[in-house]
Every structure is written in C-alpha cells, then in structure tokens.
Amino acid sequence: LPELLQSVLKENDTKARELRARFQNAGVFVVSIVSGPGAGKTALLEKTLAALQPHSRVAALVGDLATEFDSERLARTGAQVRQILTGTVCHLDAEMVDTALEGWKLDELDYLFIENVGNLVCPAAYDLGEDARVVLLSVTQGEDKPLKYAPIFHGSDLAMVSKADLAHAVEFDFSAVRRNIAAVSPGVPILVVSAKTGLGMDHWFAMLAARSVTI
Ligand SMILES: Nc1nc2c(ncn2[C@@H]2O[C@H](COP(=O)(O)OP(=O)(O)O)[C@@H](O)[C@H]2O)c(=O)[nH]1
Ligand SMILES: [Mg+2]
Numbered sequence: 001l002p003e004l005l006q007s008v009l010k011e012n013d014t015k016a017r018e019l020r021a022r023f024q025n026a027g028v029f030v031v032s033i034v035s036g037p038g039a040g041k042t043a044l045l046e047k048t049l050a051a052l053q054p055h056s057r058v059a060a061l062v063g064d065l066a067t068e069f070d071s072e073r074l075a076r077t078g079a080q081v082r083q084i085l086t087g088t089v090c091h092l093d094a095e096m097v098d099t100a101l102e103g104w105k106l107d108e109l110d111y112l113f114i115e116n117v118g119n120l121v122c123p124a125a126y127d128l129g130e131d132a133r134v135v136l137l138s139v140t141q142g143e144d145k146p147l148k149y150a151p152i153f154h155g156s157d158l159a160m161v162s163k164a165d166l167a168h169a170v171e172f173d174f175s176a177v178r179r180n181i182a183a184v185s186p187g188v189p190i191l192v193v194s195a196k197t198g199l200g201m202d203h204w205f206a207m208l209a210a211r212s213v214t215i
Helices: 003-026 041-052 069-075 094-100 150-154 174-184 201-209
Strands: 029-034 058-064 080-085 111-115 132-138 158-162 190-192
Touching: 003 094, 029 041, 041 058, 041 069, 041 111, 041 201, 058 069, 058 094, 069 080, 080 094, 150 174, 158 174, 174 190, 190 201
Parallel strands: 029 111, 029 132, 058 080, 058 111, 132 158, 158 190
Antiparallel strands: none
C-alpha cells in the first residue's frame, strides 16, 4: 500500500479500537452492513429495526454521499437514526462514526446498526469498531461478484444473499454463489433472505438475539 494510505488506515484502526472498547463497555452490539448500491441494506434495516424495537433499544447510523432519504426511511420505524453525509468519500471511517455518535447515550442502547455507503470496494479496509460486519449481495447482482470483490467478502462475518424473492426471474444459481463466497472467505456463514417476503429473516433476528452472526 502507498505510504499515505497506510498511515490513514493506521489512524483509522486506532480510532476503531477506541470505538470498539466504548461499545463493549456500553454493552451495545454493533453491526455494520455493506453492499453495492441498491442491494437492500436499508430495506433489511427497516424490517430489522421494526422487529427488534418492541423488546430492545435500537439505533442506526446511515452513510451516503448525499441525501437523507435512508435516515428518513429508518426513522419511520421509531428508532433513533442519524445520517452521515460523506460528500465525495466512498466509505465510512471510524472518525465519522465517532462524530455521528456525539450526544447519544450508548449504554442506553442494545443494538447499533451502521449502514455503510453503497460500495463493494472502498469500505473493505475501514474498521468501524463494529462487532460484526455483514455483506449483502442481492440475487440481481450476479453470482460472480464475490470473486470480483473478494476483500469485502473476506472481511465480513456474515454474507447475506438478499432479494431471494427475485431469484427465479434472474435465474440465480445459489450453489454457484455459495461456492464463490466460500472461495474468497472460507467458512463464512451464508444466509439467504428476502426483506420483502420475510424469508430467512427469523434466522437473522435469532442471530441478533444471540448477539452473534455465526449460524
Ligand atoms: N423484490 C425485492 N426488492 C427489494 C428487497 N430489498 C430491497 N428491495 C428493493 O431494492 C431497492 C433498493 O433497496 P434499498 O434498501 O434502498 O437498498 P440499499 O441501497 O442497499 O440501501 C428498492 O427498490 C427496494 O424496494 C427484497 O428483499 N426483495
Ligand atoms: Mg440504503
């Protein structure tokens, strides 16, 4: 890596370590969601925030280059939500997360979700202090994407194949995607979901209840 990028990442790692310690002390389980644009991060979070809230205290941060559309969508669930606008930057970093958390009482939260900027490349190298990173790949994006964007799959704790309700229309090959994910990230758990029909969502909620994304 070029020297400048190396020092940026080193600084980010330091900040992320501080965040992770703060999250741990506060007892909040932090999950970040990464994917290319439109894979269904916000839709997944809308359902997740709604499902958790009757019994848990939940908040979300959401990163985009521009617009507050996603924070508005998520805030409709009644959860505490803040938008992070990155302008031209194609990923969130630990400093942005730290700044966005200002004034929030972390020890009054059970779950914090962080929706990253829609991008399968940039977010890979930036630790946000999260307990678990979930990568979403929608069936409409194609089975080959894990091989093309290996670092983000390699760096994730759970791979979700989203929009399963559309699989038939795009002749999606589930065994091929499983093979491709396993090739770049051996042993990573894979969960097939549809935020629309609810397929796989109970399994996802059970993972969150157990505070672990292993299957
Ligand atoms: N059919 C179907 N559409 C979905 C599903 N999840 C999201 N979408 C649609 O995909 C588009 C992008 O979703 P969004 O949640 O904004 O994706 P994000 O950019 O990753 O946050 C929207 O039109 C959603 O309605 C799903 O499970 N099934
Ligand atoms: Mg979104």
